[in-house]
Amino acid sequence: MKNIEIPLDKESPYFPEISFNCEKGICNISGESYMEDCYKFYLPLVDWLNEYCSLYSHLTINFRLYYFNTQSSRMILKIFEVLMNFKAKGGEIIINWYYMRSDPDMIDEVEDFQHESGIKINLIEIID
């Protein structure tokens, strides 16, 4: 399967930078996420993860999102649901969520993602 690489575009900063690498088994989502059509942007990522999870047994996914709107949060939850299914079928998954010390609201967001999806997320503080 092919990797997904979407570089950061300064002209459209509402799209996050994406790096989904099947050889390394590492996925990165970074930047901000508040595009007009979240469903259209995230659906290929969800499809990629579904395919990856059917072929491989390990995955690490890193989130470094400074901001995401509520529509993006619904698609992020969709990603977590895919990963939870992967884990339930015996897959090994590590999810790291990096957040800024000055943004404690992000801790609540991630805790709620954990609660709603049932999957463990490692919260890692960044000193800004």
Next chain:
Amino acid sequence: MILNTTNNKLLLAYKGPFFIDILTCFGGYIKKMFGHQSQTGYKLYKVFFELTQNVAKYSVETSPVDDYKYSGVGSFNLEENDDLLILSTTNLIFRKDGFVLQKYCDEINSLNKSELREIRGETRKQSLDEKDTGAHIGIIQIGLLSLHRLDFEIQEFNDEYSIFKICTTITKE
């Protein structure tokens, strides 16, 4: 009842189409004004986009352009006093939708933080149909970030439309 803002200092104001690239410019300015290393700055930035993207999607007054999916027209004001930042948006809505919006805002104002987190989770799990763009969850998020009462006003404009104004406050660190 709308918060009396007459003694506040106006920091930013805009009236026109809420295209995403315009909102991005203002968001960048907010980052510079308040820094992106403070809790106040983070909250303001997030509330700004939740409020304004609701106008972009749901204002019945639009200024369509091929480049943008959402072209809602409205206005926003960002004001401050010694203790608070006050962000408000105004846009046209269908009169028939006023009742639903009032219900959302009243509901959010009646809930504490834990209850708001719970209802956000329930709302978020509802249909992820791409047509469902979730104004409700946006207002819940605003309530969670602000932790202040939402002030809102719905004024009848004519037989078909009303003017919806919503105002949120953020305590300065």
